Amino acid sequence: MTATREAASETSSILIVDDMEENLVALEAVLGSLAQVVRAQSGEEALKAMLRQEFAVVLIDVMMPGMNGFETAANIKGLDQTKDVPIILLTGAAVDPNYAYRGYTVGAADFLIKPFDPWLLRTKVNVFLDLHxxxxxxxxxxxxxxxxxxxxxxxPGIPSAAPDAHASAEPSYGTDHTDPTDPAEHPAxxxxxxxxxxxxxxxxxxxxxxxxxxxxxxxxxxxxxxxxxxxxxxxxxxxxx
Known part of the structure; x- marks a missing residue:
């Protein structure tokens, strides 16, 4: 990925993280029409992408080799630069009942079980895109x-005052005998x-x-x-x- 963080910030982007190529293809097919989709095939790759580019939301598969989804989410939330990015965790049907609770404890905003309804996924992601x-x-x-x-x-906070033409000059009275310091003759x-x-x-x-x-x-x-x-x-x- 070559886009800089500044250039990518012009449009809302979605990061999808999964070690399986077919899952990334399926997610991109569902979400590609909503915003730019960036892929990562590991937690380490996801963290590098998030430090280079701004994302509206990140979707992370829980079951990944090496750094799993929970660890990836915790690392994202641990960085000042990425701690406010919403995270949706994804997992298979045969899931530990404690996974959802564990996901929320590491800072995930939502938790979806595969196979998920494409319409539901698009709706949830769209909320975060609009918010971003x-x-x-x-x-x-x-x-x-x-x-x-x-x-x-x-x-801001330091008002700049225009120079006062009469502040440093001695009072001068012309032939019209008007006083330049008289407010009645020289309205503010x-x-x-x-x-x-x-x-x-x-x-x-x-x-x-x-x-x-x-x-x-x-x-x-x-x-x-x-x-x-x-x-x-x-x-x-x-x-x-």
Whole structure:
């Protein structure tokens, strides 16, 4: 696999992990129309793929030689870079009743027994794909708002003030006998730009969406948005003075 993590992040991708080629072919046939599907034939290969590329969801066969599905899932959840990626564990019909419990204890989001209904599998995977796309949209929106704040007032949280032409100059009175420091004769410029108010409103909406959704990583993103909201408030307060 040659795609970089940055390039792959432009589209949602699915990682399927199974040591048997025929199982990978079957999974790809079911899921290929939903998103890009990447194959791995061992737990080690799966971990390498996840460090190179971003995935919306990973499907792992439990019974694999070497690093089995449980161990692979535990290793994925143990890495900061991949700990929030949802995992679906797959196993055969003759399964230990404790497998499902063990799967959830290592951080799996779901557990399916083969042979599974293709429609059911597509439905479950599609939920994670939609969630991944919405998460990415919210991240992109937060970055756009941050750039908008930076363009409007310098670095977020550090308002940039325009130089005051009268601050360093001595009062000067021309032939019209007007005082340049008199507010009545020189009205103050408009205060808070409409753009800042719009940014504050959009940040508040994004934060509400994040707080209402129960998803790994969204709370951290909501906290980042709160910081941006506070930066907007500081900018607005500074420009009102």
């Amino acid at each position: 796309r919405k998460n990415r949209q919210l991240v992109d929106q937060a970055e756009q708002l941050k750039r908008l704040l930076t363009a409007d007032g310098g670095h 410029p408009p205060k808070v730009p409409d753009r800042l108010a719009e940014v504050a409103g959009r940040l508040a909406q994004a934060e509400l969406l994040l707080r209402d959704a129960d998803s790994p990583g969204r709370a951290d993103l909501a906290d980042r948005i709160v910081e941006l909201e506070q930066a907007v408030e500081r900018l607005m307060a500074a420009r009102e003075t």
